[in-house]
Amino acid sequence: xxxxxxxxxxxxxxxxxxxxxxxxxxxxxxxxxxxxxxxxxxxxxxxxxxxxxxxxxxxxxxxxxxxxxxxxxxxxxxxxxxxxxxxxxxxxxxxxxxxxxxxxxxxxxxxxxxxxxxxxxxxxxxxxxxxxxxxxxxxxxxxxxxxxxxxxxxxxxxxxxxxxxxxxxxxxxxxxxxxxxxxxxxxxxxxxxxxxxxxxxxxxxxxxxxxxxxxxxxxxxxxxxxxxxxxxxxxxxxxxxxxxxxxxxxxxxxxxxxxxxxxxxxxxxxxxxxxxx
Amino acid sequence: xxxxxxxxxxxxxxxxxxxxxxxxxxxxxxxxxxxxxxxxxxxxxxxxxxxxxxxxxxxxxxxxxxxxxxxxxxxxxxxxxxxxxxxxxxxxxxxxxxxxxxxxxxxxxxxxxxxxxxxxxxxxxxxxxxxxxxxxxxxxxxxxxxxxxxxxxxxxxxxxxxxxxxxxxxxxxxxxxxxxxxxxxxxxxxxxxxxxxxxxxxxxxxxxxxxxxxxxxxxxxxxxxxxxx
Numbered sequence: 001x002x003x004x005x006x007x008x009x010x011x012x013x014x015x016x017x018x019x020x021x022x023x024x025x026x027x028x029x030x031x032x033x034x035x036x037x038x039x040x041x042x043x044x045x046x047x048x049x050x051x052x053x054x055x056x057x058x059x060x061x062x063x064x065x066x067x068x069x070x071x072x073x074x075x076x077x078x079x080x081x082x083x084x085x086x087x088x089x090x091x092x093x094x095x096x097x098x099x100x101x102x103x104x105x106x107x108x109x110x111x112x113x114x115x116x117x118x119x120x121x122x123x124x125x126x127x128x129x130x131x132x133x134x135x136x137x138x139x140x141x142x143x144x145x146x147x148x149x150x151x152x153x154x155x156x157x158x159x160x161x162x163x164x165x166x167x168x169x170x171x172x173x174x175x176x177x178x179x180x181x182x183x184x185x186x187x188x189x190x191x192x193x194x195x196x197x198x199x200x201x202x203x204x205x206x207x208x209x210x211x212x213x214x215x216x217x218x219x220x221x222x223x224x225x226x227x228x229x230x231x232x233x234x235x236x237x238x239x240x241x242x243x244x245x246x247x248x249x250x251x252x253x254x255x256x257x258x259x260x261x262x263x264x265x266x267x268x269x270x271x272x273x274x275x276x277x
Numbered sequence: 278x279x280x281x282x283x284x285x286x287x288x289x290x291x292x293x294x295x296x297x298x299x300x301x302x303x304x305x306x307x308x309x310x311x312x313x314x315x316x317x318x319x320x321x322x323x324x325x326x327x328x329x330x331x332x333x334x335x336x337x338x339x340x341x342x343x344x345x346x347x348x349x350x351x352x353x354x355x356x357x358x359x360x361x362x363x364x365x366x367x368x369x370x371x372x373x374x375x376x377x378x379x380x381x382x383x384x385x386x387x388x389x390x391x392x393x394x395x396x397x398x399x400x401x402x403x404x405x406x407x408x409x410x411x412x413x414x415x416x417x418x419x420x421x422x423x424x425x426x427x428x429x430x431x432x433x434x435x436x437x438x439x440x441x442x443x444x445x446x447x448x449x450x451x452x453x454x455x456x457x458x459x460x461x462x463x464x465x466x467x468x469x470x471x472x473x474x475x476x477x478x479x480x481x482x483x484x485x486x487x488x489x490x491x492x493x494x495x496x497x498x499x500x501x502x503x504x505x506x
Contacts, residue, residue: 006335006336010332010333013332014332017332017375020375024374046380047380047381050282050379050380050381051287051381053282053283054282054283054286054287054290054381055287057448057454091281091376095281095283095284099457102453102457102458107457107458107462108451108452108453108457109451110450110451127450128450128451128452128453129457131448131450131452132452132453132454132457133457135452135453135454135455136283136284136453136455136456136457139282139283139454139455140281140282140283140284142283143281143282143283143379143380143381144281144282144283144376146282147282147372147373147376147379147380148376150373151373151374151375151376156374159373159374160370160373160374163369169301169302169305171305171308171309171320171362172301172305172362172365172366174321175320175321175324175362175363175366176324176366176369176370177321178318178321178322179321179322179324179325179328179366179367179370180325180370180374182321182322182324182325183325183328183329183370185325186325186326186329187329187332190329190332190333207336210335210336211335211336211481211482211485212485214333214335214336214482214485215481215482215485215486215488215489216485216489217333218330218333218347218350218482218486219485219486219489219490219493220489220493221326221329222326222354222486222490222497223490223493223494223497225322225323225325225326226319226322226497228318228322229318229319229322232318232322233318236318
């Protein structure tokens with residue numbers, strides 16, 4: 001295994017981040033059901049549905065919300081294969097892997113469903129274990145799908161501004177907005193640095209050497225970042241910054257936004273109030 | 278370490294949001310008092326920096342890689358209150374825009390990484406480094422120990438949250454609704470990997486970055502003095 005692998009994996013992580021961002025932006029710019037919603041309402045709708053999924057004790061209800069996610073994806077011009085890949089790979093599959101031991105009576109004692117032996121070890125899958133694993137996996141999958149829908153159908157900077165409806169302090173909203181822009185600036189710095197290292201470093205002699213390269217990069221990024229703050233502050237002043245941040249409002253609500261929100265709230269009230277779904 | 282949606286029940290998620298609200302409020306007030314106007318962009322820059330630290334793959338034994346959280350490093354560089362906001366912002370951006378960590382778990386994730394890890398790491402660093410010179414080796418060791426200990430403390434609180442779920446939320450027939458493992462499984466599993474692997478990654482990154490800055494630009498380790506000036 002190449003000792004330069006960490007350089008390659010860092011470059012791949014950066015490239016993957018940029019690719020995901022470009023794709024998300026392309027989907028957010030399309031015309032579709034969720035793209036047409038006011039970002040503030042969309043955030044509230046998704047958050048309400050997330051709470052409904054979180055509170056629900058009924059697997060059929062959670063699966064229905066997952067079905068709704070797929071319908072929303074289709075109605076929002078999102079390629080369904082892309083959506084499935086984006087929502088299944090990593091977190092739900094990782095959760096499925098985590099949930100597997102919970103199937104067995106060692107972790108979930110209860111009513112036996114299936115028993116078998118592996119390498120002389122007797123294993124029993126219990127009803128409680130199976131249901132716990134299914135609940136866990138389906139809930140994570142549905143929640144991840146809701147979050148991905150939100151991120152794919154909303155321009156990222158608009159989504160961050162929409163946080164104001166939760167009465168998030170202005171310092172947070174301004175920091176979020178600026179942070180988002182800096183991430184893209186810094187990601188370019190990181191990518192260029194790693195490409196430069198890759199083209200100059202033929203062989204990383206030891207773990208210590210590799211770790212030194214990474215730490216040097218992080219420290220150098222902070223040095224550059226720190227220098228940048230003075231330039232940014234001067235730029236802010238030249239644009240009229242008076243120590244009190246102001247954000248422009250670009251939101252447009254419609255009657256459909258209210259209808260969607262009312263439906264989401266109704267679902268949550270039913271789940272919470274009656275605990276039947 | 279990033280808890281996704283669905284791992285924690287509504288009670289834990291709600292309590293963690295409630296716990297973080299006064300901390301965020303106090304952090305916003307403290308930062309407004311201590312940060313001078315010129316350093317307003319510093320918070321955003323630090324948040325972006327915290328976000329990106331997690332993209333640096335660090336080589337670890339066995340030919341594989343891991344990444345640091347960088348919360349302790351942020352606390353050493355800009356102070357615990359500003360780091361609390363910066364790491365929270367990074368976690369919110371990750372959850373909302375990139376699906377890393379859940380939206381309903383933002384409170385819990387911020388409690389573990391932007392509060393426990395940041396403050397524990399900062400004060401461990403302060404206690405161990407004492408009044409030593411800014412370029413002393415003691416500060417490098419302090420940064421390493423703070424990174425290792427604080428990450429493991431954060432892993433412990435995360436594990437406790439996971440382990441409480443079967444106790445708090447179960448159906449009448451005994452099915453777990455959220456994380457299915459109790460404290461007896463969650464704590465050893467989470468602490469095991471953090472004590473053996475990720476804690477060391479955090480320690481190495483925190484210590485080496487402090488060492489690098491001591492050599493290249495030691496005034497960056499005294500940002501706090503500058504901020505308060």
